[in-house]
Amino acid sequence: MLDELEAGLIALDAGHLRRRRRVVSSPQAARLEVDGKHLLNFCGNDYLGLANDVRLRVAVQAGVEAYGVGSGASHLVCGHQLPHEQLEQQFAAWLGLPAALGFATGYMANLGVITALMGRGDAVFADKLNHASLNDACVLSRADFRRFAHNDLAALEHLLAASTARRKLIAVDAVYSMDGDMAPLPALLALAERYDAWLYVDDAHGFGVLGGGRGSLAHWGLRSPRLIYLATLGKAAGVAGALVAAETAVIEWLINKAHTAIYTTAAPAAIAQAACASLSVMAAEGWRRERLQAHIAQLREGLRASRYALLPSESAIQPIVVSNSEQALRLSQQLWERGIWVAAIRPPTVATARLRVTLSATHETTDVAALLAALLELVGN
Template identity: 75%
Template sequence: MDTPYPMLNELALNLAELDAQHLRRRRTVVESAQGRELLVDGRRLLNFCGNDYLGLAAAPELRVAAIAAVQDYGVGSGASHLVCGHQLPHERLEQRFADYLGLPAALGFSTGYMANLGVITALVGRGDAVFADKLNHASLNDACLLSRADFLRFAHNDLAALERHLAASTARRKLIAVDAVYSMDGDLAPLAELLALAERYDAWLYVDDAHGFGVLGEGRGSLAHHGLRSPRLIYLATLGKAVGTAGALVAGEAVLIAWLLNKARTAIYTTALPAAIAAASEAALGLIEAGEARRLRLQARIAQLRGGLAGTAYTLLESTTAIQPILLTSSEQAVALSQALRERGLWVAAIRPPTVPSARLRVTLSAAHEEADVAALLAALHELAGKPGA
């Protein structure tokens, strides 16, 4: 409906265009805790679209730790970390995380997005260069743009292209930024080869391990999975995926962390996360360290899904991780198939451009899933494979 305000009319037209392209985003209200099942509009749905890979988001141990911290520290931290908001649970979490990884120091951020913005803009700027995989998360891309450094993107996992960029660069300081596990494809970055290039061309290697920490490397993440250590490495783990809480931690050499504490604006100029989140996150680290049984259950569900879709009409990307994308021909097909699964009690997210270059269902698995849950998803996918629009 037209209004006296042309700028609002233009937005309404733009939204109508998104509707026509099956690209408009809308939120769904969840009425329950995260888990293998979610309550939506009074109906239970099997959850195949969350990132709670180890099933810790509603774990009793995390609830107990958070409640105890609320009793001791209240609800809000009251200030930024550098004023008076850095409470004992924050300090304990940073130390525990660094110790768990075997790295000298760590620094907490309120979100993974803020961590990427803070780290990259603190380390590179005008006269520098940052080199990024084309399938990197949006937060890495935004950080690279905001850094004002030369921003050079290379084709996904194309080491030869990256080396050409590095060899041609005359930048004062260089930084390579990659996801360790790519959030929409589920595949792994070749971190050992990337680190070799960083060594050869005197660059930092910044690893966003949002989807690897807690799952790979016996829980210690992608650096442990690949057996890597180097002062050039900067390591990020977000806490909203396998850890089951919120926020992010960056680990590396002590001098690096001290620099970030002084220069990472997204860590300096924001109120600290509640102490309860830090306490719950520390409790989760204990469960992750002792959580091989959870990781084995997750691997079993991954194998079950991949085996069940082998030889079908569905195109399943090559992934050994909890992220199992099914490529589709159009955004319309992705939305229709997601809705058809929802009608059968299964929630699988339809991911469309511009988030990804090609539409897909992004199936995510968890240690909380039972064999019968994945069997139900497979049965529905098999049923829908021959239907129009599937």
């Protein structure tokens, strides 16, 4: 068996597909120390620059002083502490939704929600570019798992119309993590209404950035009892964990049936306390989103006339599609040598290799200019 694994690793190397980790020895920021090298960071998801914000650090320190480090138990035993409850209430109130439930990670939230709501005899309809956690959740639910081409509403409607499932759920990312584009949520909700389905929205990359910080539902102005909304806290919010908001009956059902919420130790209360502070900062400091949008415009304008294939994204995720995995790795390494960290994303994560450029409110205009200069030098412009 070990020989088979070694052969498999050699094959990954040959295809330029082997993944390796780098060690970051500084807080998350626009500039990082990585493997002993100081770099401009254009590959993180700290879109608003809150991961090392002093107010969040003070909040988590106060949480440790008040509640200790570990929560000691699952939420349904004795691990549901006051900051957990406060975070759920604050999140639901800010979104204008009836109730919310916290999870330790976004991955666990997706697994918990979909497997709790769907089962044999049901059907889940999922965009082909959905995050892996959504796909895994759909498979584990044992429901009929049907995928449709990316943002193809006609294909989705055909599947919905043909389905005789007892219960239906449409699952999508609100902002796609590797392409940066948005799901057409109003049209998807209209289909959910027409065919008596839930619409489950994973807004990992939209929460905090879109809709004045409230995320993709606020961006589109959507409200419906059919909506189930997920926001992760490890990206724009700068903390960790995830929250799901929906009608009260949905949340109560998840408290009783979502295994990833029931059968796991609660996350530390100090993290929830920091997340409460993060929500307050996101609500108060709209300049962070304005600055992020300015950086996005600067990057797109700077590459508009170049030979780079920049995908049509208006989000903080700005992917540059390249010919193959070898070219993606080579460009990423060349940027690294110039003091800039941009991730090379390759199959099977994506169908076509790319550089995944991500922007943050903590970047300076000069940082984006440095990235542009390096990219244009490498492409020969």
